[in-house]
Amino acid sequence: MATATLLSVEEYLATHYEREPEYVRGELRERPMPNPDHGFTQVELGHLVRIRAPHLYVGSEIRHRVEPEVLRLPDIAIYVTRPKVRLPTEPPLAAIEILSPDEKFSELREKFAEYERWGVRYIWLVDPESRTFSIYRGGSLLAADQLEVPEHNLTITIADLFPEER
Amino acid sequence: MSAATLISPEEYLATKYEWEPEYVHGELVERPMPTYVHSAIGYRIEGKFETAGLAHGHDVRCKLEPGVFRLPDVAAWTKRPTTTPVEEVPLVVVEILSPDDRYADLLDKLREYQNWGVPHIWVVDPMHKLLQVFRGRSLTEADALSIPEHNLSLTAAEIFPEPQG
Numbered sequence: 446m447a448t449a450t451l452l453s454v455e456e457y458l459a460t461h462y463e464r465e466p467e468y469v470r471g472e473l474r475e476r477p478m479p480n481p482d483h484g485f486t487q488v489e490l491g492h493l494v495r496i497r498a499p500h501l502y503v504g505s506e507i508r509h510r511v512e513p514e515v516l517r518l519p520d521i522a523i524y525v526t527r528p529k530v531r532l533p534t535e536p537p538l539a540a541i542e543i544l545s546p547d548e549k550f551s552e553l554r555e556k557f558a559e560y561e562r563w564g565v566r567y568i569w570l571v572d573p574e575s576r577t578f579s580i581y582r583g584g585s586l587l588a589a590d591q592l593e594v595p596e597h598n599l600t601i602t603i604a605d606l607f608p609e610e611r
Numbered sequence: 612m613s614a615a616t617l618i619s620p621e622e623y624l625a626t627k628y629e630w631e632p633e634y635v636h637g638e639l640v641e642r643p644m645p646t647y648v649h650s651a652i653g654y655r656i657e658g659k660f661e662t663a664g665l666a667h668g669h670d671v672r673c674k675l676e677p678g679v680f681r682l683p684d685v686a687a688w689t690k691r692p693t694t695t696p697v698e699e700v701p702l703v704v705v706e707i708l709s710p711d712d713r714y715a716d717l718l719d720k721l722r723e724y725q726n727w728g729v730p731h732i733w734v735v736d737p738m739h740k741l742l743q744v745f746r747g748r749s750l751t752e753a754d755a756l757s758i759p760e761h762n763l764s765l766t767a768a769e770i771f772p773e774p775q776g
Contacts, residue, residue: 550714551738558739574715577748584741584752 454514458532465508467556468516474552476518477545482573486543487520490571490606494523498599501538502527510534511563517556523567523594536560539567539594546574557581567594576607620678624696631670634680640716642682643709648737649684652707652770656685656735663763665702666691673697675727681720689761703731703758710738721745731758740771 451471466473479487491503502524510532511517522537540560542553553570560568561581568581569592579586591602617637632639645653653669660667667687674680674696683704692699704724706717717734724732725745732745733756742765743750757764 544715546713546715548714549710550708550712550717551710551736553714554736554739572715572718575718579749585743586750588748 454516457516465506465518467518468514469555470514477547479543479545483520483543483545486571486573486606490541490543490601491521493601493605494521494599497601498594498597501525501597501599504528504537508532509537511536511559515559517559519560525597536564536566538565538597539569540565541569541571541592544570544572544574554584554586557586558584567592571606573607576603578603620680623680631672631682633682634678635719636678643711645684645707646709649707649709652735652737653685653705655770655772656705656765659763659765659769660685660687660703663687663758663761665689665761665763671697673701675723679723681723683724700728702729702761703733704729705733705735705756708734708736708738721750722748731756735770737771740767742767742770 452468452473453471454468457468457473464476464478466475468474487505491505494501494503504522504524505520506518507522507528508516508518509522516532519537519540520543521541523539523541524537528535542556557568557570561583570579570581570586572579578589578592580589580592591600593600618639619637620634623634623639630642630644632641634640657667657669665687666689667685669685670682671686672680672682672695673686680696683701684707685705686701687703688699688701690699706720708717721732721734725748734743734745734750736743742753742756744753744756755764755766
């Protein structure tokens with residue numbers, strides 16, 4: 446949005462940031478600092494996927510080249526085969542974003558549209574605050590009671606991720 | 612979100628603000644200042660509501676429940692509301708997105724409208740020229756926003772006209 450000085454991909458990749466931003470056509474996109482809810486949910490969800498589908502690979506905040514000029518770090522990505530390169534360009538099986546209170550709707554949907562164009566089959570949004578799941582498909586965010594990858598026998602319900610008493 | 616001092620609904624209603632905030636359980640919720648595009652889209656939608664013979668308004672203060680006051684960008688009723696703030700449930704509310712709108716806050720608001728019983732909840736996104744309908748906790752993309760029983764249908768082309776060359 447802002448008319449910042451544009452940065453090249455090379456410059457972005459060569460810089461060390463305190464909290465790695467994303468990169469969209471010359472602009473850095475700050476990611477909100479995760480709050481405890483975000484952090485716990487991210488680890489717990491990754492853990493559930495690992496236990497229930499041990500043959501899948503789960504990575505958190507791995508930098509991907511979604512388009513030549515777009516680099517994103519999904520909160521969680523699930524892969525059938527482990528990416529061998531430092532900056533994967535192949536879409537993961539699933540990309541999951543954990544919602545932060547400060548996340549802007551406009552930026553979120555831009556990111557999801559990119560994931561879809563890139564070929565990510567499962568694009569999910571998990572909101573720890575309202576304890577809800579949404580599935581992104583064709584521009585829509587559809588409320589869901591569970592996240593499912595049928596071909597890998599993976600199902601995670603809201604109750605699995607957010608048990609009442611812990 | 613913030614640990615602000617809570618104010619009472621009476622205090623909120625009695626205060627004159629430069630740009631009216633919303634009020635949710637003791638907290639004031641700031642609304643982004645509308646841009647030209649934001650307000651032009653609002654007027655276009657109201658024009659369609661007018662043609663459909665609905666009572667309509669923009670930024671009308673509504674009382675959704677005792678501690679929740681919202682000002683939908685555009686709202687329409689089958690009959691002219693008579694209460695102030697308005698307590699009659701609208702037929703339709705429209706939220707026109709701003710770049711700074713936070714997803715969590717937007718969802719809170721849409722859920723409140725749903726709990727209030729608003730049958731048609733629409734979200735218009737000028738940045739991406741997209742229309743969405745909120746129903747059953749899902750935000751679904753739509754080619755047109757319509758209420759067939761009122762012969763009302765708004766397409767993206769009508770809401771987001773190409774700039775005049």
